Amino acid sequence: xxxxxxxxxxxxxxxxxxxxxxxxxxxxxSFKDAKHLNFLTSEQALVDFxxxxxxxxxxxxxxxxxxxxxxxxxxxxxxxxxxxxxxPHIVVGALAASAPIWQFEDLVPCGMFMKxxxxxxxxxxxxxxxxxxxxxxxxxxxxxxxxxxxxLTEAFHLCSPLTSEDVEHLKEWIAETWVNLAxxxxxxxxxxxxxxxxxxxxxxxxxxxxxxxxxxQLVENVFQALNLYYNYTGQTKCxxxxxxxxxxxGTLGWGYQACTEMVMPFCxxxxxDMFEPQSWDFKKFSNECYKQWGVRPRPxxxxxxxxxxxxxxxxxxxxxxxxxxxxxxGGVTKNISDTLVAIFIKDAAHHLDLRANHAQDPESVxxxxxxxxxxxxxxxxxxxxxxxxxx
Amino acid sequence: xxxxxxxxxxxxxxxxxxxxxxxxxxxxxSFKDAKHLNFLTSEQALVDFxxxxxxxxxxxxxxxxxxxxxxxxxxxxxxxxxxxxxxPHIVVGALAASAPIWQFEDLVPCGMFMKxxxxxxxxxxxxxxxxxxxxxxxxxxxxxxxxxxxxLTEAFHLCSPLTSEDVEHLKEWIAETWVNLAxxxxxxxxxxxxxxxxxxxxxxxxxxxxxxxxxxQLVENVFQALNLYYNYTGQTKCxxxxxxxxxxxGTLGWGYQACTEMVMPFCxxxxxDMFEPQSWDFKKFSNECYKQWGVRPRPxxxxxxxxxxxxxxxxxxxxxxxxxxxxxxGGVTKNISDTLVAIFIKDAAHHLDLRANHAQDPESVxxxxxxxxxxxxxxxxxxxxxxxxxx
Numbered sequence: 001x002x003x004x005x006x007x008x009x010x011x012x013x014x015x016x017x018x019x020x021x022x023x024x025x026x027x028x029x030s031f032k033d034a035k036h037l038n039f040l041t042s043e044q045a046l047v048d049f050x051x052x053x054x055x056x057x058x059x060x061x062x063x064x065x066x067x068x069x070x071x072x073x074x075x076x077x078x079x080x081x082x083x084x085x086x087x088p089h090i091v092v093g094a095l096a097a098s099a100p101i102w103q104f105e106d107l108v109p110c111g112m113f114m115k116x117x118x119x120x121x122x123x124x125x126x127x128x129x130x131x132x133x134x135x136x137x138x139x140x141x142x143x144x145x146x147x148x149x150x151x152l153t154e155a156f157h158l159c160s161p162l163t164s165e166d167v168e169h170l171k172e173w174i175a176e177t178w179v180n181l182a183x184x185x186x187x188x189x190x191x192x193x194x195x196x197x198x199x200x201x202x203x204x205x206x207x208x209x210x211x212x213x214x215x216x217q218l219v220e221n222v223f224q225a226l227n228l229y230y231n232y233t234g235q236t237k238c239x240x241x242x243x244x245x246x247x248x249x250g251t252l253g254w255g256y257q258a259c260t261e262m263v264m265p266f267c268x269x270x271x272x273d274m275f276e277p278q279s280w281d282f283k284k285f286s287n288e289c290y291k292q293w294g295v296r297p298r299p300x301x302x303x304x305x306x307x308x309x310x311x312x313x314x315x316x317x318x319x320x321x322x323x324x325x326x327x328x329x330g331g332v333t334k335n336i337s338d339t340l341v342a343i344f345i346k347d348a349a350h351h352l353d354l355r356a357n358h359a360q361d362p363e364s365v366x367x368x369x370x371x372x373x374x375x376x377x378x379x380x381x382x383x384x385x386x387x388x389x390x391x
Numbered sequence: 392x393x394x395x396x397x398x399x400x401x402x403x404x405x406x407x408x409x410x411x412x413x414x415x416x417x418x419x420x421s422f423k424d425a426k427h428l429n430f431l432t433s434e435q436a437l438v439d440f441x442x443x444x445x446x447x448x449x450x451x452x453x454x455x456x457x458x459x460x461x462x463x464x465x466x467x468x469x470x471x472x473x474x475x476x477x478x479p480h481i482v483v484g485a486l487a488a489s490a491p492i493w494q495f496e497d498l499v500p501c502g503m504f505m506k507x508x509x510x511x512x513x514x515x516x517x518x519x520x521x522x523x524x525x526x527x528x529x530x531x532x533x534x535x536x537x538x539x540x541x542x543l544t545e546a547f548h549l550c551s552p553l554t555s556e557d558v559e560h561l562k563e564w565i566a567e568t569w570v571n572l573a574x575x576x577x578x579x580x581x582x583x584x585x586x587x588x589x590x591x592x593x594x595x596x597x598x599x600x601x602x603x604x605x606x607x608q609l610v611e612n613v614f615q616a617l618n619l620y621y622n623y624t625g626q627t628k629c630x631x632x633x634x635x636x637x638x639x640x641g642t643l644g645w646g647y648q649a650c651t652e653m654v655m656p657f658c659x660x661x662x663x664d665m666f667e668p669q670s671w672d673f674k675k676f677s678n679e680c681y682k683q684w685g686v687r688p689r690p691x692x693x694x695x696x697x698x699x700x701x702x703x704x705x706x707x708x709x710x711x712x713x714x715x716x717x718x719x720x721g722g723v724t725k726n727i728s729d730t731l732v733a734i735f736i737k738d739a740a741h742h743l744d745l746r747a748n749h750a751q752d753p754e755s756v757x758x759x760x761x762x763x764x765x766x767x768x769x770x771x772x773x774x775x776x777x778x779x780x781x782x
Contacts, residue, residue: 050695086477088705089698304441307480312777314479315704386703 001071003357004373008380011063015052017045017079020250034294037256043305046083050090067383069376070094073351074327075254075262077319082306085314093316093379095372096332097351101319103264103330104302107309110267110280112329117182118273120324124185125205132178132208133274135222136171138215143167155219156226159238166241173241174222175275177229180244182326183350188360192350193245195232198360204228259289263299264330315339318375320368322348341375343368392462394748395764399771402454406443408436408470411641425685428647434696437474441481458774460767461485464742465718466645466653468710473697476705484707484770486763487723488742492710494655494721495693498700501658501671503720508573509664511715515576516596523569523599524665526613527562529606534558546610547617550629557632564632565613566666568620571635573717574741579751583741584636586623589751595619650680654690655721706730709766711759713739732766734759 005012016023019040024030031037049070057063070091072080077099084094102108121129142148143164152170153162162170180193181201188198197203207224210217230236245251258264265282268275282299289297302308319332320343327350335341345353346364353368396403407414410431415421422428440461448455461482463471468490475485493499512520533539534555543561544553553561571584572592579589588594598615601608621627636642649655656673659666673690680688693699710723711734718741726732736744738753744760 047696054695087698089701304445305438307478310480313706 001354004369004376007373008376010069011060013052013056015049017076017250017253018048019253019256031252031256037293037295040253040256040260042079042082042257042261042302045079046086049079049083050087053090065387067092067380069379071097071354072099073097073354074099077351081317081319084317085306085311088315092383093318093376095318095320095376097320097354098322098325098327098331099319100264100327100330101306101332102309103327104262105265105300105308107303108330110265111269111272113266113326114179114268114273114275116324116326116329117179118275120182120185120201120326121178121205121208121274124199124201126209127211128201128205128208129274130208131211131218131221133270134211135174135218136276138218139167139171139174139222141215142219143170151216152219155216156223157238159240170241171276173244174226176244177226178274179326181229182324185324185349186352186355187347187362188358190355194229196229197232200228256293256295259293259297260295261298261301263297263302265299312336312340316375316379317341318343318372320345320351320353320372322346322350322352322365324349325351343371392745394760395767398764399767401460402451404443404447406440408467408641408644409439410644410647422643422647428684428686431644431647431651433470433473433648433652433693436470437477440470440474441478444481456778458483458771460770462488462745463490464488464745465490468742472708472710475708476697476702479706483774484709484767486709486711486767488711488745489713489716489718489722490710491655491718491721492697492723493700494718495653496656496691496699498694499721501656502660502663504657504717505570505659505664505666507715507717507720508570509666511573511576511592511717512569512596512599512665515590515592517600518602519592519596519599520665521599522602522609522612524661525602526565526609527667529609530558530562530565530613532606533610534561542607543610546607547614548629550631561632562667564635565617567635568617569665570717572620573715576715576740577743577746578738578753579749581746585620587620588623591619647684647686650684650688651686652689652692654688654693656690703727703731707766707770708732709734709763711736711742711744711763713737713741713743713756715740716742734762 001012004010018025019030019037025039026032026036029036053068057066068091070080070083071094072078074097077096078101080094081096081099081101084091103113118129121132139152142152143162149162149164149167152158156162156170181196181204184190184192184194184196185199185201186192186196190196204225207221207228210221213221226239227236230239254262263282263285265280267280268278270277282297286296289295315337316339318341321328321331321333322345324347328344332340333342333344343353345368347362348365348368352361352365353372357366357369392403395401409416410421410428416430417423417427420427444459448457459482461471461474462485463469465488468487469492471485472487472490472492475482494504509520512523530543533543534553540553540555540558543549547553547561572587572595575581575583575585575587576590576592577583577587581587595616598612598619601612604612617630618627621630645653654673654676656671658671659669661668673688677687680686706728707730709732712719712722712724713736715738719735722733723731724733724735734744736759737755739756739759743752743756744763748757748760
């Protein structure tokens with residue numbers, strides 16, 4: 001966005017979503033209970049953006065008759081797409097990068113996501129995904145005894161001693177680490193979820209060349225991989241299984257949204273993916289939501305409100321996805337119409353296209369950015385043409 | 392709708408709007424206070440319809456893969472249009488009859504409405520609108536004394552004695568009666584707001600041929616006109632200035648909606664219309680809303696949410712309006728695009744086109760209904776064609 005703002009004579013505005021960052025409607029009480037959280041919905045967030053845009057147009061000299069384009073990545077990409085769908089009079093178009101608008105209900109198979117994660121590891125080094133697939137059993141076996149738990153605590157350099165109740169959580173934390181690595185498998189050193197080297201999965205796969213080694217060696221290797229993710233800077237003293245990212249991405253707010261509107265079914269089978277088999281259990285999920293927030297999720301709400309796969313009557317949205325990004329499984333990766341277009345980017349992880357140009361960027365993402373800008377220019381031209389006709 | 396349902400193999404569903412009729416979310420407490428009324432919004436009503444349609448498709452055999460068309464008149468017409476705008480995946484098109492979607496902010500001049508009312512009276516009999524314009528002063532003069540108030544009470548056959556505090560309200564009630572007559576100026580005897588003869592304004596204008604008669608005679612004539620509206624059946628014993636319609640149109644719910652979202656500016660100048668001059672006073676309106684409901688209206692909310700005049704990116708909406716209907720002033724009376732079309736109907740009052748065919752219907756409304764059906768057939772064809780392509 002910074003790279004092209006000047007070329008488009010554009011003002012960049014970063015709108016903070018309600019209940020995230022400093023935008024807390026009830027201050028410290030915002031997450032207190034369901035009553036205070038009641039205003040945290042994607043629909044309300046969209047109208048916030050509409051009001052913000054109207055306000056900026058009213059108050060910034062020269063802004064009034066200018067077109068606005070919504071741009072976002074991930075959940076922000078979904079919001080960008082939905083903003084154009086619901087308020088086409090406010091934004092002339094949207095760039096929805098890595099926006100999994102179909103990661104709901106049964107719009108895509110629940111196993112797609114972890115399958116893509118697995119594929120990333122599979123192609124980043126020989127035996128890599130196979131080694132990880134075998135590691136779960138090794139952990140399970142070792143976690144079966146008190147001495148094994150102690151050994152695991154030390155092997156993983158955990159900050160607090162592992163108990164048998166923690167084992168499920170430990171494995172979830174490890175799995176989420178592999179997921180995060182897939183999301184940020186960028187071609188150059190950077191710091192999005194964690195400071196990481198270029199192509200971090202390739203680095204991690206250095207430790208996963210020998211699936212047929214001993215259980216303790218497999219676990220040691222898992223630690224080496226985790227340590228690369230959590231301790232690339234060498235500053236980390238011990239690993240904390242309740243954290244997977246350094247930056248505050250608003251996990252609390254997202255947790256509530258996942259428990260109300262944003263119900264995303266995920267599953268694994270251990271065959272097409274490198275994880276322990278786990279089916280999607282809505283009931284269990286719903287009970288956890290009720291326990292944590294006092295609310296029950298509405299699994300079909302997003303489809304009801306935003307149309308699911310039936311979005312062909314909308315216009316001017318570019319959906320971009322990277323083939324390395326697990327979220328691409330729930331994204332729009334084929335053109336729907338002339339004005340609802342998909343850009344599928346080879347060698348790209350989670351919304352790589354939204355990052356600044358970089359010397360190590362693959363050709364594919366440079367091309368994607370050019371296409372994206374050319375669509376934006378087209379929307380702007382159309383807007384001015386229509387405005388001239390009205391005069 | 393009944394006339395064409397069979398031709399279109401259609402199921403007719405009449406959805407009741409929340410807070411109207413029997414659809415009271417908190418039973419008798421629904422209108423108790425702002426807290427209970429908080430869920431009465433057009434947006435919530437639209438999603439109700441979406442949920443209803445999804446429910447019907449799920450539960451009625453054969454309904455699942457059928458197209459749905461939204462049809463409505465007046466506020467219902469606005470809802471039909473907005474339903475298509477916001478949920479194009481749920482309804483393939485909308486017939487918005489006499490839907491004043493632009494009767495907000497300054498999208499149309501605030502005086503249009505009463506100008507059209509006046510025009511209806513002007514063309515329905517010689518000196519008709521002129522006589523009514525003069526009647527206000529006559530009422531004012533007579534209302535200036537205690538004996539005059541008593542005389543007015545008797546002349547208007549009022550149910551309770553008129554006090555000087557009531558005079559403004561009396562005039563508002565009379566003005567609303569003229570407005571209602573304009574809305575239901577149908578070509579045949581019927582009972583929408585009140586039982587009335589064919590072309591009721593023409594009947595009323597029989598009493599308004601002599602603008603230059605005495606003040607008391609003018610008032611007598613006003614009574615004759617009111618009596619025709621309120622006592623066409625001859626059953627009415629006295630006139631009640633707090634009622635203008637027999638049927639329950641949900642005036643309470645609409646009053647609240649007008650005080651929150653549905654802020655419609657109206658004004659008169661006494662020159663282009665036959666009413667006492669009155670400018671649009673938002674502050675006064677807002678204070679009345681606060682007094683009655685404890686809420687303040689948002690005058691630009693409807694434009695923010697539904698786009699005001701910037702709706703050209705939507706598709707498949709027919710806006711029909713009658714030239715006699717005062718609400719046509721806030722309606723879409725010119726084509727916006729190939730698929731957002733206006734049908735302007737000569738000799739038609741408020742959503743006459745939605746009524747059943749009648750021997751006394753003007754040719755214009757018969758033609759309008761044919762066009763409307765042909766648009767609906769086209770939307771249905773398009774839907775099936777797209778469905779076939781997807782298979």
